Amino acid sequence: MIEQIDKQYVLQTYARNYVNFKKGINATLFDDKQNDYIDFTSGIGVVSVGHGNKRVADVIYNQVSNITHISNLYAIEPQALLAKKIAELSNMDVGVFFSNSGAEANEGAIKIARKYGETQFENKRYKVITLTHSFHGRTITTVKATGQKSMHTPNFAPYPDGFSYNHTIDDVYDSIDEETAAVMIELVQGEGGVQPFDKDKIQELAKFLKEKKILLIIDEVQTGVFRTGEFLASNLYEITPDIITMAKGLGGGVPIGAVVTTHKDILTAGDHGSTFGGNYLSTSAALEVLDILEETKDSGALDETIIHFQNKINELYENNKKLFTKTVGLGLMRGLRVIDADTLSAIIKEAFNCGVLVLKAGKHTLRLLPPLTISKEEINEGFKRLENALSKIK
Numbered sequence: 001m002i003e004q005i006d007k008q009y010v011l012q013t014y015a016r017n018y019v020n021f022k023k024g025i026n027a028t029l030f031d032d033k034q035n036d037y038i039d040f041t042s043g044i045g046v047v048s049v050g051h052g053n054k055r056v057a058d059v060i061y062n063q064v065s066n067i068t069h070i071s072n073l074y075a076i077e078p079q080a081l082l083a084k085k086i087a088e089l090s091n092m093d094v095g096v097f098f099s100n101s102g103a104e105a106n107e108g109a110i111k112i113a114r115k116y117g118e119t120q121f122e123n124k125r126y127k128v129i130t131l132t133h134s135f136h137g138r139t140i141t142t143v144k145a146t147g148q149k150s151m152h153t154p155n156f157a158p159y160p161d162g163f164s165y166n167h168t169i170d171d172v173y174d175s176i177d178e179e180t181a182a183v184m185i186e187l188v189q190g191e192g193g194v195q196p197f198d199k200d201k202i203q204e205l206a207k208f209l210k211e212k213k214i215l216l217i218i219d220e221v222q223t224g225v226f227r228t229g230e231f232l233a234s235n236l237y238e239i240t241p242d243i244i245t246m247a248k249g250l251g252g253g254v255p256i257g258a259v260v261t262t263h264k265d266i267l268t269a270g271d272h273g274s275t276f277g278g279n280y281l282s283t284s285a286a287l288e289v290l291d292i293l294e295e296t297k298d299s300g301a302l303d304e305t306i307i308h309f310q311n312k313i314n315e316l317y318e319n320n321k322k323l324f325t326k327t328v329g330l331g332l333m334r335g336l337r338v339i340d341a342d343t344l345s346a347i348i349k350e351a352f353n354c355g356v357l358v359l360k361a362g363k364h365t366l367r368l369l370p371p372l373t374i375s376k377e378e379i380n381e382g383f384k385r386l387e388n389a390l391s392k393i394k
């Protein structure tokens, strides 16, 4: 039923699994046939406070019962409070622009970099350097910012100029020229394979770019909002980037993105805007999400969950060395490198049949992004099901 309607009326841009989820409680999902699944995906890092979160649901209900949307022609109280909260949690002197998605947040970051390059140097600077295994979004500009060659299909050409790619952090230094305005990277490459960079290398790059007055943009669309154990991966790496972008986990499922920058005066009235960005609905939801996650962090519960999850991954890895080559990732952004792409596809399929939802990243990485509020029981059950799935692969 759902499959037929979907195939007839929805553009088929996704390779979909036709399960029909009806209810969610924290990291557990139920389909229309009463099957339950442990969710190690959280909607690709989005449902940070779990499914059916009562506190977020109540805040959203109360907000939309009054005002859902007013437009950015007027001040929006929860938007201002959310910007303040993000600044406080990041421990940086920043201003925030709100968008509706990660790609849009990165577009905003690139616009700031372009205007900075135009106005802050004697010659016009417009180039942005990114990395080959990066992922920055699906709009025409952010797909070009994404380094993976396969994303630059001629189907959508021409793309905007000014992007170039490096394989490693070490390579970035040599490719900087007098037209470089910014370097944009993830601290843990998500889609690229759950690959964290060395803290030393990142700190060194940040220092070098600051001296050269070239902007450092950190794409925290996936790593932000406590995913790595700290509010921002930038906090974990102890750097203060010029621009940080966020999205996925920020609204707990309500679409919201944010461009966070220490350069509060580059964009001025009329430079940038969004109809929906930062409205009452998304910002009030995000405020509650941040309150919940701050409590989870401060109580020590988040750190405990991370340690327990990591122990379970290590156990799974030790028990299945025929399938996995190593474990990767940080916090609750974790991966297992699989011996080959076919085995990875088989694992994802078998995991689903055994009642646990998992993701892939790149060609070889089994990726796990559970809700940050996942319980110990859900973790144990999820790994039990994953072991069961793997036993059917060997």
Ligand SMILES: *Cc1c(COP(=O)(O)O)cnc(C)c1O
Binding pocket: 100, 101, 102, 103, 104, 106, 135, 136, 137, 138, 186, 190, 191, 219, 220, 221, 222, 247, 248
């Ligand atoms: C998901 C993701 C994006 C794109 O976010 P959308 O909300 O899908 O536009 C950009 N950058 C990174 C690092 C991501 O993980």
